[in-house]
Amino acid sequence: MASVIYRHDGRPVLFNQVNSYPGWRVLAGLASAREYFAMALGVPVGQLVQRMVAALEQPVAPPLASQAACQEVIEPEVDLNRLPILRHFAFDGGRYVTAGILILNDPDHGPNAAFHRLLQLDKRRFAARVVEGRGTDRALRKVSGDLPVAICIGNGLPALLAASMSPPDGVNELAVANALAPTPVVACRTVPLYVPADCELVLEGRLTHTVAPEGPFVDLTETMDFVRPGPVIEIDCITHRYAPIYQALLPGRLEHKYLMGIPKEPTIMAAVNQVCRCTGVVITPGGTSWLHAVVQIEKQSPDDGRAAIEAAMRGHPSLKHVVVVDTDVDIFNPAEVEWAIATRFQADRDLLIWHDQPGSSLDPSASHQPGRKSRTAKMGLDATIPWGAPRANFQRVRYA
Numbered sequence: 001m002a003s004v005i006y007r008h009d010g011r012p013v014l015f016n017q018v019n020s021y022p023g024w025r026v027l028a029g030l031a032s033a034r035e036y037f038a039m040a041l042g043v044p045v046g047q048l049v050q051r052m053v054a055a056l057e058q059p060v061a062p063p064l065a066s067q068a069a070c071q072e073v074i075e076p077e078v079d080l081n082r083l084p085i086l087r088h089f090a091f092d093g094g095r096y097v098t099a100g101i102l103i104l105n106d107p108d109h110g111p112n113a114a115f116h117r118l119l120q121l122d123k124r125r126f127a128a129r130v131v132e133g134r135g136t137d138r139a140l141r142k143v144s145g146d147l148p149v150a151i152c153i154g155n156g157l158p159a160l161l162a163a164s165m166s167p168p169d170g171v172n173e174l175a176v177a178n179a180l181a182p183t184p185v186v187a188c189r190t191v192p193l194y195v196p197a198d199c200e201l202v203l204e205g206r207l208t209h210t211v212a213p214e215g216p217f218v219d220l221t222e223t224m225d226f227v228r229p230g231p232v233i234e235i236d237c238i239t240h241r242y243a244p245i246y247q248a249l250l251p252g253r254l255e256h257k258y259l260m261g262i263p264k265e266p267t268i269m270a271a272v273n274q275v276c277r278c279t280g281v282v283i284t285p286g287g288t289s290w291l292h293a294v295v296q297i298e299k300q301s302p303d304d305g306r307a308a309i310e311a312a313m314r315g316h317p318s319l320k321h322v323v324v325v326d327t328d329v330d331i332f333n334p335a336e337v338e339w340a341i342a343t344r345f346q347a348d349r350d351l352l353i354w355h356d357q358p359g360s361s362l363d364p365s366a367s368h369q370p371g372r373k374s375r376t377a378k379m380g381l382d383a384t385i386p387w388g389a390p391r392a393n394f395q396r397v398r399y400a
């Protein structure tokens with residue numbers, strides 16, 4: 001199945017019949033093109049980032065449904081082996097849930113939703129990858145016992161997008177999802193949590209302080225992430241639709257890349273807008289959709305390019321390299337961005353470099369030590385037209 005999904009990268013794939021898993025269908029690739037996000041939110045591709053900025057600024061509490069499709073069937077017994085969870089590579093640590101949204105209540109800030117890859121350990125348990133310092137990790141550190149969780153699988157794009165965002169503490173990601181498109185919620189059966197009513201499958205249980213080896217796993221960078229201890233999740237109840245579709249996601253390919261990268265574009269845009277006028281942001285798939293961004297600005301003062309670089313790094317702390325361009329450069333076209341670097345950028349004038357910064361745990365070239373935030377160098381290229389230079393010298397001719 002993983003290789004079929006790979007061959008259709010960029011398009012949704014629905015498996016109507018899966019050997020040994022009667023009653024289940026499997027879907028992958030729902031989020032594998034920028035156009036699908038635009039379709040789901042009813043905006044052109046170029047307006048996606050503004051739409052997400054608006055939803056982040058004005059979340060709308062989701063309506064509460066009394067009945068929900070995701071609870072049509074309540075499994076009499078928990079057996080994760082009955083779910084068509086994929087193993088993507090022979091050398092992966094095992095079968096991995098990759099498109100699950102984990103919802104919990106932070107004791108201080110309320111509901112939090114985030115993706116966590118989950119390695120199936122046995123019939124009832126997973127080992128989770130929980131990145132240090134993010135919502136799930138911070139919530140778990142606040143409690144001495146188990147933390148109730150719900151893992152929702154088979155979500156629409158608004159919920160998937162919102163779960164990948166990190167809004168300020170106290171902002172419920174499901175309210176951000178509901179501001180993107182109507183996302184009613186329903187109360188879980190065995191835990192005091194609310195989940196998107198229209199998802200396909202919900203695993204209710206507890207995030208524990210017990211740890212188990214998690215990994216190896218091919219991650220966003222298409223390189224192997226190593227084995228670390230991860231907290232164990234115990235599942236106590238499974239609910240799903242009558243004819244459920246299990247949502248799969250092939251790690252490292254386009255769907256993973258867009259879901260990681262696109263939600264960081266609004267936070268970069270908001271940060272850059274604080275220092276100058278930002279007209280577009282794209283996190284590029286070539287930069288693993290996490291480590292590289294292109295920022296477009298309408299330059300109004302000599303230092304705008306430099307200020308935009310610094311702000312972009314604040315807006316997405318895992319960002320490693322950023323290029324800033326003017327409004328006449330198509331940020332979705334890598335050749336145009338490179339053209340701007342070739343014709344507007346001088347390395348000894350327009351390059352910013354930082355040494356030994358906190359960076360992404362996903363970057364194999366960074367320095368990684370157990371229990372310590374990964375460290376990396378960072379770089380920003382100001383490829384905007386130098387201030388005061390005659391614009392005519394930098395303008396691209398039109399051939400038609």
Ligand SMILES: Cc1cc2nc3c(=O)[nH]c(=O)nc-3n(C[C@H](O)[C@H](O)[C@H](O)COP(=O)(O)O)c2cc1C
Nearest residue numbers: 114115116117129130131135136164165166259260
């Ligand atoms: C497909 C996908 C898989 C992800 N896997 C993980 C993961 O295994 N562990 C993790 O900590 N974050 C993972 N993330 C990132 C978090 O979902 C993301 O950082 C989220 O914004 C964290 O939200 P929070 O800061 O509100 O907790 C993943 C994101 C996506 C889109």
